[in-house]
Amino acid sequence: MIFGLSDELIFPPPYLAREDGLLAIGGDLSVERLLLAYGQGIFPWYTEEDPILWWAPDPRLVLEPRLFHMPRRLARSIRQGQFQVTFDTSFAQVIRACSAPRPGKEQGTWLVPEMIEAYIRLHEAGYAHSVECWRDGMLAGGLYGVALGKIFFGESMFSRAANSSKVALAHLVTLLRHWGFDLIDCQMTTSHLLSLGAREMPGYEFHRRLELHVCQPTRLGPWTEAAALKNGRP
Numbered sequence: 001m002i003f004g005l006s007d008e009l010i011f012p013p014p015y016l017a018r019e020d021g022l023l024a025i026g027g028d029l030s031v032e033r034l035l036l037a038y039g040q041g042i043f044p045w046y047t048e049e050d051p052i053l054w055w056a057p058d059p060r061l062v063l064e065p066r067l068f069h070m071p072r073r074l075a076r077s078i079r080q081g082q083f084q085v086t087f088d089t090s091f092a093q094v095i096r097a098c099s100a101p102r103p104g105k106e107q108g109t110w111l112v113p114e115m116i117e118a119y120i121r122l123h124e125a126g127y128a129h130s131v132e133c134w135r136d137g138m139l140a141g142g143l144y145g146v147a148l149g150k151i152f153f154g155e156s157m158f159s160r161a162a163n164s165s166k167v168a169l170a171h172l173v174t175l176l177r178h179w180g181f182d183l184i185d186c187q188m189t190t191s192h193l194l195s196l197g198a199r200e201m202p203g204y205e206f207h208r209r210l211e212l213h214v215c216q217p218t219r220l221g222p223w224t225e226a227a228a229l230k231n232g233r234p
Contacts, residue, residue: 001018002018002022002023002024003016004024004026005025005052007027007028009032009033010036011024011042014203015058015203017055017056017057020057021056021057021058023054024042024053024054025051025052025053025054026051026052027052028052029044029052029115030118031118034122037054038153038214039148040207041056041206041207041210042054042055042056043055043056043153043155045110047112055187057187057203058202058203058206059200059201059202059206060187060201060206061185061199062183062185062198062199062201063186063193063196063198064183064199065181065183065184067197067199068177068196068197070170071166073163074167074170077163077166077167082163082167083133083135083140083164084134085132085171086131086132086134087129087130087175087225087226088123088129088224089130091128091130091144092120092123094130094131094132094139094142095120095130096116097139097160098142098155098156098157099116100158119144119146122146126218126220127146127220127221128144128145128221129145129146129221129222129223132168133165133167133168139160140161141158141159141161141163141167141168142164142165143156143157143158143172144156145184147221148214148218149213149215149217150183150213150214151184151213152181152183152184154184155187166196169196175223175226181213182212183209183213184198
């Protein structure tokens with residue numbers, strides 16, 4: 001069963017999602033609805049041909065900051081200072097880079113214009129954040145997501161240079177570990193994230209962790225001084 005949303009700010013319980021994770025259809029992408037959704041482990045994901053679709057997959061891929069696996073090549077890239085890393089300095093540029101179709105992929109992007117605009121509003125409200133990797137003054141890679149309490153909901157990343165998105169993730173993990181974050185929600189399972197220490201978590205455990213940590217004080221953005229806080233080095 002798929003639930004239809006009205007103008008009322010309410011979602012059905014995530015455990016009622018279909019086996020593929022689809023929970024509801026419709027609604028809008030207002031800041032208030034997005035915050036309500038993320039607080040319950042629900043996120044939007046759809047293409048231009050679709051209405052707004054809301055998902056709550058079970059199991060859920062998560063990365064616990066303390067269990068992040070640093071590959072040797074990535075550690076070497078960071079030690080060599082191949083990239084300058086910043087936080088929240090170019091959110092719009094990062095999300096638009098994430099929306100660009102990947103080379104060699106026939107399928108278009110899921111980051112349709114209204115989604116981009118919605119997350120920019122969420123960033124302006126202080127809840128959505130970006131990590132940028134720069135090389136020679138050019139944006140080489142990065143990622144963005146949403147932070148509520150002590151949970152970071154990762155949305156997307158991109159690379160224009162080898163290891164750039166991994167470097168961004170490593171810096172984010174180090175920062176979140178420093179701030180006592182409990183989980184990074186990775187949403188969908190990929191071999192790439194599994195290789196970095198992510199694991200599939202049963203839905204009941206994921207939502208229990210949300211209940212414990214989303215309600216904690218949210219560190220509203222911008223996080224522009226985060227790189228200085230950790231001296232730019234994981």
